[in-house]
Amino acid sequence: MTMANGERTYQFKALTGLWTGSVTLEEKNGQIKEKTGPDRLITTGMLGSIRWWFEVLVRGLGGNACDPSDTKCEDRNHCVVCELFGCTGWARKFRFEVLDENSGTKTDQIKHNQTFSLCFTPLRPIRVEEWTLLDAALRLIVEYGAIGGKTVFKPTDESNRAGRLHHNDYGLVQMVTPQQYDGTGRDDLGKYLSKWRKLNHGEFAWASLQHFWCVNGKYLARQNGNSSAFNCVIGRPEPKQQSGQNDSWIAGRRPDRRNNVEAESKKVFSFKDPARTFGFVKPGLIDFNIMKGRLTNAWGQNGWDFLAGDKIIDQLFAGKGDRS
Template sequence: MDEYTVGIKTLTPIWTGDENRRNNSLRETGIIGSLRWWYEALIRGLGGYACDPTSADRCLLDQKKFKKALKEEKSVQEALNEQICPACQLFGCTGWSRKFVLRILNKDGEIKVGCAEANEELILKFIPIKEINVEEWSLLRLTLHFIAEYGAIGGKTVLKPSDEIRRENKHHHRDFGLIEIVESKLSILPKGSLEKYVKSSSRNHMNRESPKWASIKNFWCVKGKYLARERSNRSSFNKVLGRDEDKRKAKKDPSERVSKWLAGSRGESKKVFSFKSPSRTFGFINPEIGMDFEDIRKRLEMVWGKESENNWEFLAGCEILNLLFEKCWGEQNDS
């Protein structure tokens, strides 16, 4: 079983804090948890089912059923598909351990010590401890490229920038979690092959609840633009969320349904993320509450002006997936 290494460069610090909320080291568990979240969203975006590992309806592998399926001469893949989703097959669940170990190395190939600051070159080494199929490797690489091009990794990614004098560099206004891929030699299968793979187990989970909004189908991104607090009574971030722009009133939750969902409640994440350097804004829509891409586009136009007239481009998740497949296939053909 071959290892997979990917070289990355940190564009901002990466936060993987411990239980005491300290960020003294780059913890593999924090990176794995973030990778898993995006991997699940990617599977759903490709038309497959991925459980929410924090819910009561999360996957569980019954070893008796699993061994019985193998005795009936079903393949390991078929036996897994009967019980657990593709994300749990790679990242693990109760009754089934993760298929790999992650090691984070510095550019010299030594174990990374300390936290990850901006402009560091790192190596992520994925070491298989169970057989990882070609579809899983492809999805893992695609997940990493998605994060690098359009998302963010680790914690504190929900913090919002500030343009206020003497506040822009405060901890709670800093950017975290932006990376770029420096080297990644693993190939990616065609989109149709990955769609077929993630859907292969879906029929066994038709009656299970899946997070509706946490899917690449509902994802959007604008590069080169950010949302921030400009002064005490003006915030483009709050305006998009539907919160009061005045800092003194901003903690009050909005009452309108879509705004309330975007802003998130206590203990629940916002659904809009923005970064100042390099500039990037992304988030999710929620068709279940009647929110579509046009709704968020209009909110963004309130602060940035018309898309066609102000040099910014709104990309929806399905467009982004197609662009990533084109890019990765182009790189494979050039190598």
């Protein structure tokens, strides 16, 4: 982590490969082929993921964040997230670079155990509250979430299938240098967030830290052909042949072009190595208690911690506010 010209660089180690949307994987005759897209796409995928977690954090702190795929933010009339990340008529406030271990531009996919850096260079003044939120969003990814868009994959215990691409883990990272920036306390952040454009989160209300949970050190797997801890938790029928007949908010949805149904992400994500399981609940549909009960069915009562909502926010901002 360095500070020159007001830029901030965070160094990470990839604990798994990262999937940033720049690489297409193809499975042909049992062989996996990788095609790397242009560097621009690595940056775009990474930035999109950081923005998504930033939105989750902002909503969790009581702020308002638009859904960039369906936003009315424009020009000066925009939400607090667009203020930093940009929208139509309002440029992003920073230059974003993904650097390799020699500080060169990262052009290929980030692989397991590689060190890389994310560099944020201000193009216009960035407020201390914005830096604090960005910093917390990065720690949220590192300590409780995952980066990249390929979290549709879930792990498997079946050794003959473990190498298949749709069962690999992607997106877990470690921060090499712990963050040491001074920031704003949670109360001041709340005041700052309340000043920005209000909007109805609608279909996106669940994508908030208030509805987020995480268990570190545990994973859900498909153990064999007939019993799957993962499907048990998301409520899908367990035998493989039946998967997909029971799509739901939590299980996600496969696209159906004929009937104009778009794909929807599942809301439980599980990683085997290192082990981590996280997800979201939805008010009125499934709450933390029900989720915790389903996880207890999979893992038993002891040996794991269910962290959720405010407890995670408290941990993210522990020690903040009495500094700076």
